[in-house]
Amino acid sequence: xxxxxxxxxxxxxxxxxxxxxxxxxxxxxxxxxxxxxxxxxxxxxxxxxxxxxxxxxxxxxxxxxxxxxxxxxxxxxxxxxxxxxxxxxxxxxxxxxxxxxxxxxxxxxxxxxxxxxxxxxxxxxxxxxxxxxxxxxxxxxxxxxxxxxxxxxxxxxxxxxxxxxxxxxxxxxxxxxxxxxxxxxxxxxxxxxxxxxxxxxxxxxxxxxxxxxxxxxxxxxxxxxxxxxxxxxx
Amino acid sequence: xxxxxxxxxxxxxxxxxxxxxxxxxxxxxxxxxxxxxxxxxxxxxxxxxxxxxxxxxxxxxxxxxxxxxxxxxxxxxxxxxxxxxxxxxxxxxxxxxxxxxxxxxxxxxxxxxxxxxxxxxxxxxxxxxxxxxxxxxxxxxxxxxxxxxxxxxxxxxxxxxx
Numbered sequence: 001x002x003x004x005x006x007x008x009x010x011x012x013x014x015x016x017x018x019x020x021x022x023x024x025x026x027x028x029x030x031x032x033x034x035x036x037x038x039x040x041x042x043x044x045x046x047x048x049x050x051x052x053x054x055x056x057x058x059x060x061x062x063x064x065x066x067x068x069x070x071x072x073x074x075x076x077x078x079x080x081x082x083x084x085x086x087x088x089x090x091x092x093x094x095x096x097x098x099x100x101x102x103x104x105x106x107x108x109x110x111x112x113x114x115x116x117x118x119x120x121x122x123x124x125x126x127x128x129x130x131x132x133x134x135x136x137x138x139x140x141x142x143x144x145x146x147x148x149x150x151x152x153x154x155x156x157x158x159x160x161x162x163x164x165x166x167x168x169x170x171x172x173x174x175x176x177x178x179x180x181x182x183x184x185x186x187x188x189x190x191x192x193x194x195x196x197x198x199x200x201x202x203x204x205x206x207x208x209x210x211x212x213x214x215x216x217x218x219x220x221x222x223x224x225x226x227x228x229x230x231x232x233x234x
Numbered sequence: 235x236x237x238x239x240x241x242x243x244x245x246x247x248x249x250x251x252x253x254x255x256x257x258x259x260x261x262x263x264x265x266x267x268x269x270x271x272x273x274x275x276x277x278x279x280x281x282x283x284x285x286x287x288x289x290x291x292x293x294x295x296x297x298x299x300x301x302x303x304x305x306x307x308x309x310x311x312x313x314x315x316x317x318x319x320x321x322x323x324x325x326x327x328x329x330x331x332x333x334x335x336x337x338x339x340x341x342x343x344x345x346x347x348x349x350x351x352x353x354x355x356x357x358x359x360x361x362x363x364x365x366x367x368x369x370x371x372x373x374x375x376x377x378x379x380x381x382x383x384x385x386x387x388x389x390x391x392x393x394x395x396x
């Protein structure tokens with residue numbers, strides 16, 4: 001029987017590339033493709049894939065919270081996280097969320113097949129930098145990984161994390177309520193709880209918090225011209 | 235159904251040239267992106283089109299300059315943010331060197347921004363497509379620019395460029 005893989009990435013062109021890579025392997029099939037975290041959760045519950053590959057920077061529900069919710073639903077899910085950065089914080093969050101594989105997007109063409117093979121053999125797969133960090137933590141009696149910064153979102157519930165991402169993406173309380181099938185009043189209660197717990201005072205503070213804690217990711221442009229074009233944008 | 239007041243994303247396609255049999259000619263394409271997995275996705279999409287050939291790949295602007303010289307493609311599909319030399323700089327240099335060769339540059343980028351689109355067109359590109367919509371827009375865009383027509387499409391709500 002073939003190994004069934006669910007892919008979640010918001011870029012169809014990336015999913016095409018990943019599919020093409022994974023389907024070269026005779027014993028594997030991509031059983032589904034999701035374009036955001038919420039869709040990935042629904043598809044995983046329905047399709048019960050052997051391996052789930054999730055991009056971290058997805059809209060509506062990011063890959064780390066998707067991983068947390070998947071494993072909360074069924075701890076047997078095997079998740080590989082795809083990421084554009086292997087910063088200490090992202091590594092900590094991915095390990096904390098329960099990912100068994102951690103692959104840099106830039107190295108996916110080289111590492112993803114090895115990562116899926118590792119999970120298939122009930123092993124884990126991490127980039128060398130993750131291994132170094134984990135080893136440093138072990139040698140330092142487990143303190144190195146957690147001593148510098150407290151874990152992010154220490155006090156938020158799963159629902160509050162979802163609401164945080166959607167608000168930081170610019171959605172109104174009403175839009176969040178529709179997306180999560182809640183009443184607007186419930187969303188507003190979540191919103192004020194989030195602000196209180198995190199000591200934030202505005203949506204701007206919330207957006208900054210969400211970026212700093214990898215709840216949403218932003219794309220930095222290369223250096224643009226300092227002089228604006230003469231024709232103004234309408 | 236779209237909510238009331240929703241607007242279609244801005245897409246600009248110049249269609250002055252009539253469709254002719256020779257419009258469906260072979261197109262030789264160079265792919266430039268620093269992520270191999272993105273290049274793979276673009277390649278599978280482009281090679282599904284009869285007559286189109288991905289003649290080479292490059293992972294940054296400098297490599298793209300070399301490959302433009304050695305492979306002489308008809309269309310360069312170019313990312314903006316890349317190591318060593320970004321796509322805007324590469325585009326300026328490519329167009330400077332190959333001004334009269336008929337080569338066209340099409341940007342495929344994550345930057346869903348009118349300002350970046352203007353930068354790209356000012357650098358000499360003939361097309362601009364946002365990566366999140368590449369699967370929808372890329373074939374039409376390559377077809378347009380290979381016939382020296384303008385193709386631009388942002389994913390966000392419209393903001394007039396001109």
